[in-house]
Amino acid sequence: MITSDQKELEYLRNKFGETAKFSKFKRSRINSNWLVSDGSSEIVVRFYPAFFVDKLSTEVMVLNAVANCGNGIPQLLGADSTHFERPVLFLSRLIGSPVADCSQQLETMNASNLIADLQNLLRRVAAVPVENIGYLHDPSDCFTLYEYAGKMATKQMDVISKADLLPLGVRIRIMDNMAKLPAILSGNKPQFTYPDLSSGNILIEKGKLSGLIDWEFAMGFNPVYGFANLLLEQISGIEAQWIAVTDLLDCFPGQQEEILLLAMLRAVELVGYLPTTVVYSELQRKDLLAAFSVGVNDILDLLESR
Numbered sequence: 197m198i199t200s201d202q203k204e205l206e207y208l209r210n211k212f213g214e215t216a217k218f219s220k221f222k223r224s225r226i227n228s229n230w231l232v233s234d235g236s237s238e239i240v241v242r243f244y245p246a247f248f249v250d251k252l253s254t255e256v257m258v259l260n261a262v263a264n265c266g267n268g269i270p271q272l273l274g275a276d277s278t279h280f281e282r283p284v285l286f287l288s289r290l291i292g293s294p295v296a297d298c299s300q301q302l303e304t305m306n307a308s309n310l311i312a313d314l315q316n317l318l319r320r321v322a323a324v325p326v327e328n329i330g331y332l333h334d335p336s337d338c339f340t341l342y343e344y345a346g347k348m349a350t351k352q353m354d355v356i357s358k359a360d361l362l363p364l365g366v367r368i369r370i371m372d373n374m375a376k377l378p379a380i381l382s383g384n385k386p387q388f389t390y391p392d393l394s395s396g397n398i399l400i401e402k403g404k405l406s407g408l409i410d411w412e413f414a415m416g417f418n419p420v421y422g423f424a425n426l427l428l429e430q431i432s433g434i435e436a437q438w439i440a441v442t443d444l445l446d447c448f449p450g451q452q453e454e455i456l457l458l459a460m461l462r463a464v465e466l467v468g469y470l471p472t473t474v475v476y477s478e479l480q481r482k483d484l485l486a487a488f489s490v491g492v493n494d495i496l497d498l499l500e501s502r
Contacts, residue, residue, distance in 0.1 A: 200228065204243055207280050208232060226475055227410075231289065238289040239273060243282050247474075248412070252283035254333035255412040259287075262388070265320040268407045292399035292406030296435050305403035307439035311423075311447040313405035314393065318419055324388040326416040333412070341418060342381040345461055349374055352468025359471050361485060362492065369496050373460060376499075380454045386416035391462075393422035395435040420451060424458035428466075431459075432491030434484070441498075456499050463492045 201220065208218050212232050221229040221240075228243040244252055252275060259272040271288035295302070329344045330336035338344040353371070356362050362370075392413050399407040415421070423444070428434075431441050445452045467488050470481045 203281070204228060204230065207284075208241060240270070240287040240289050242285040242287065243280070244285070245475075246282045249277055249283050250333045251412040252277060252285060254331075254414065255285060258332065258411045258414040261324050262321050262411070265324065266317070268317050268405060269321075269411075270407065270409060290399055290407035290409065292401035294396050294409075295398045295400055295438060296395035298400055299436065301400060301403050302436075302438045305400065305438070308443060308447055310398075310400065310403075310405055311439065311444065314398065314408070314423075315447070317405070317408060318390055318393075318422060321390060322387040322419040326386055326388045328416045329386045330415060330417070332414050332416065335416070340382070341384050341386060342378050344417070345377055345381055346374075349461060349464050352464045355468040355471060356464070361467055361470065362489060366489075366492060366496070369500070370460060370464060370492070373457065373496065373499050376453070376457055377461070380457055381418065384418065387419050389415040389417040389419050390422045391415050391417070391425055393426040394429050395426075395438065418458065420448070420455055421458050421462065423448070424455050424462050427455060427459045428462050428488075428491050428495070431494050432487040434487050441494075453499070453502060456495055456502075460492065460495050460499070463488055463495065467492075 205218060208216075208230060212218075212234065215234070217233045219231045219233075221231060226245060226248075230241045230243075232239045232241055256272060256275050259270065262269050263271065268290070270290055273286040273288060275286065276284040298305075326332075328335035329338050329341060330348075336344050336347070338347060353367065357367060390408065390411065392410055393408075397408060397410045398405070399409065427441060427444055430437050430439060430444065445455065448455050467485065470476070470485055473481070476484065
């Protein structure tokens with residue numbers, strides 16, 4: 197039986213020729229990534245799951261939209277949704293490695309400086325015009341950010357309640373804190389938002405930011421939402437901690453309650469997806485639920501101690 201890796205390699209050889217060199221990156225939870233080198237250039241080739249056709253077209257649109265936002269964003273080189281059994285994306289290679297794979301660099305890295313560099317990059321991205329609210333591959337029909345956040349939270353909390361994913365007392369505390377969201381989101385217009393800020397998507401080289409990858413889940417929302425996702429990751433222990441939560445919050449003077457509320461909203465969103473997602477195995481879903489449960493409680497404690 198031909199494996200998935202063998203099919204991908206055959207496709208790459210047919211496209212780039214036998215003289216090119218092909219090496220497989222560590223498989224991510226969703227995508228399969230290869231590095232193609234022909235001696236003069238290096239290309240990253242990403243194979244998406246078959247059900248990601250809409251997200252491939254979104255990432256093509258997004259990368260074209262943010263192409264002029266400066267260094268740190270991969271250059272789109274092409275896409276293919278017809279010649280392979282799964283969607284394929286071709287990107288320029290950014291130097292550096294994901295923070296999640298750089299344990300030795302973390303010892304000398306200035307985490308607060310890295311956050312500042314990410315803020316600068318995503319501030320430029322946020323200036324790109326966007327009209328839709330919600331995920332660009334599945335835009336909502338909402339007219340305001342708060343309406344979108346409220347509808348999404350209600351939908352996901354229904355799932356969480358029916359599946360009893362979080363204890364009743366925690367669910368009550370979440371809903372009580374949700375009442376603070378209007379003050380954060382009301383009146384704000386959607387901005388180009390990168391919500392998947394995580395240790396696996398942030399690239400560093402010699403302890404400094406070198407790039408940001410995986411743009412298929414871009415949104416029209418609040419740019420702080422990406423940092424809320426990073427806070428959730430760090431407080432939940434999903435990846436090795438490289439910045440203390442207090443230090444991360446200190447990078448957002450005047451916005452600390454905002455990032456905590458958005459981290460709570462992000463947790464509700466992700467926990468609500470666990471019962472139906474096909475991306476994770478049953479064991480991975482259980483592990484993520486346990487981690488998110490810890491994170492939710494810690495976020496609520498921080499909110500309620502303010």
